Amino acid sequence: MPDQEPARKKIALLAAWLALAVGVAVLDQISKAAILARISPGEILPVTGFFDLVLLFNRGAAFSLLAEHSGWQRWFFTVLALAVSAWLIVLIYQYRHERLLPTSFALICGGAIGNVIDRIQIGAVVDFLYLHLAGFGWPAFNLADSAITLGVILMVIAQLRRPQQPVAPQSERPA
Secondary structure (H helix, E strand, O other): OOOOOOOHHHHHHHHHHHHHHHHHHHHHHHHHHHHHHHOOOOOOEOOOOOEEEEEEEEOHHHHHHOOOOOHHHHHEEEEEEHHOOOOHHHHHHHOOOOOHHHHHHHHHHHHHHHHHHHHHHHHHHEEEEEEEOEEOOOOOOOOOOHHHHHHHHHHHHHHHOOOOOOOOHHHHOOO
């Protein structure tokens, strides 16, 4: 049965989800600009007994993976994030009528773009949120990282809530 949904409605639904992604990237960039304007690299501003604001530059990926390399990783992670974002936009379009999956994809996409902007502009991702407790600390992160994490959690929840498709017996599967 052909898709009977008007093109305008398809575009409007896609635009709404993309607006969420853009909003995440914009909020991420605003928060990073505020930190860059107020904190020096390595400076620590205690907020609570378990949370500080810091200014760190991550040239690698999550948990500073590959940060010690010569610089190739900047462009590798930039291209990777842009490719994943393009794929997520396709998925947002495919699942535009749902709520949880396109929300998760938009959060991941917005976070990825927020970090890509840093990599292109300054060659590293700006991290500034630092959680610690009883001598143990979590690596510093930012709002983009938080959006990506929340997006992945929502994506897993959405997949767990999906009805399972029955698997056809081996004899009934197409060759």
